[in-house]
Amino acid sequence: MSRSIRWSWLRRALVALLSLTPAVAVADVESDLRARLRGRSAIVLSAVASECTEHYSDNQAAGGYASGSGPVQLPAGELATIDNVHIGWTRFDVNLTLVTPFRVPIVDGPFQLFEHRPCRVQLAFDVPRDVRKDLDRAEATVLAILEVHPSPDAARASGSWNGREPEPLPADSEERWAEYRVWKAAQVNVEIRRKLDTVLADAQAALRNMRDDAEYLESFALGAASRRYDSTSSCDALLSASFYPSGSGGKSSRGYADGQRVAWSLNIARGLQGCWVEVLPGG
Incomplete structure (x- = not known):
């Protein structure tokens, strides 16, 4: 070097x-x-x-x-x-x-x-x-x-301490929280029922309006298969989920989208079954 x-x-x-x-x-x-x-x-x-x-x-x-x-x-x-x-x-x-x-x-x-x-x-x-x-x-x-x-x-012990202590909770705080938990559980179940009604109605509408031709039915089957294993991570995600078609398959774009919609709706409905909250009087 x-x-x-x-x-x-x-x-x-x-x-x-x-x-x-x-x-x-x-x-x-x-x-x-x-x-x-x-x-x-x-x-x-x-x-x-x-x-x-x-x-x-x-x-x-x-x-x-x-x-x-x-x-x-x-x-x-x-x-x-x-x-x-x-x-x-x-x-x-x-x-x-x-x-x-x-x-x-x-x-x-x-x-x-x-x-x-x-x-x-x-x-x-x-x-x-x-x-x-x-x-x-x-x-x-x-x-x-x-x-x-x-x-x-x-x-x-310092003179700089302001001496603040926690403000007490209301005397009926525990009872009010128990009532609230019952109410909140009921509200969750209302939201689940509303979502179930919506997705099942969408699936039924798609099935009612199916076309009786080979291209549509073949594309419908391909669309349903493409969304068969969709999964959602949480109950909150299930409740807020919306359907969007994705990809393409077969010769009928409508058939493919209808198949996806039905499969997606059934997956959401199936997932929501694990989201019901037991309502126990008194919390």
Whole structure:
């Protein structure tokens, strides 16, 4: 290998190595910051917003304040557990689960119900790369909005804790949920019956209007065979399924489509038989 080739190779290797250095530094900071924070208790010093679902709701954090668009607005001083830390190319995130669940209203049909749900928040810090690469500066950014404690009891002893407790459920909550489950099961069965009536009526109409000629009948058989083993993964998918002809076969396009329709309808009807919900009075 000539000297010029060796120098060219060395320069390329050095450029590649230097390009990786920031990513390695960020990865190290992420690992160290995660080790310091994950699993710790914290008081959130800003109001935050959450969907109160399994999803971490995004909140932009800057200067000790956070803002998000979730439907549930939670006051400053919430007790939280730090679930994770992730440092990306343009920002870093801290995922929190609020310890105190929130009472969420649910409206369906004639029912208004309530349940306690966990609220999760993702604090998103849009900070320069030099902050994301510096462990102490990254941690200081987090500590501007999170008061970190070694345990939930220590956090509750802080004057920053807002003291929020779960709002109680209505006294008749269990009875209302039992009534709702009965009603919901009945509604599912109504939808199943409606779908069955529709697909069976379609199949009967196709059979009533069959033509008595060889080309049509041959194409009908080919169409039915092509959709004989159609399957649908869930009851929801069965209830929302619609028929569309696909492909071609034989000399009669109508016969082929009619055969597909009948086979598809029977498959849907067969699948729906496993979707009936038993309605038990009292839930």
